[in-house]
Amino acid sequence: MTSLASTATASAGPIGVLTLTALAVTLGYLAVCMIRPFRRCRRCHGIGRRRSLILRVGRTCRRCNGNGEHLRAGRVVINYLRELHDKGTPR
Numbered sequence: 589m590t591s592l593a594s595t596a597t598a599s600a601g602p603i604g605v606l607t608l609t610a611l612a613v614t615l616g617y618l619a620v621c622m623i624r625p626f627r628r629c630r631r632c633h634g635i636g637r638r639r640s641l642i643l644r645v646g647r648t649c650r651r652c653n654g655n656g657e658h659l660r661a662g663r664v665v666i667n668y669l670r671e672l673h674d675k676g677t678p679r
């Protein structure tokens with residue numbers, strides 16, 4: 589007679605797999621936001637200047653103010669929450 593205790597495995601099921609995947613993606617994105625808070629500007633591709641449509645004159649990118657970089661959306665949220673925590677409510 590074989591023992592059934594050794595064959596019992598814990599299966600997560602599809603909801604468990606989805607939850608773990610979402611958790612892994614979220615934690616990975618937060619790690620990226622902590623390590624590299626800035627990303628390249630999509631409009632000027634990190635150059636900081638754009639050519640205007642009509643005269644094709646080079647101008648400073650209005651989206652990134654010529655920096656060529658943007659703060660990631662996740663980092664904006666982290667900074668907001670940190671600022672909210674630092675202000676706090678006096679007790």
Ligand SMILES: [Zn+2]
Nearest residue numbers: 629632649652
């Ligand atoms: Zn730009």
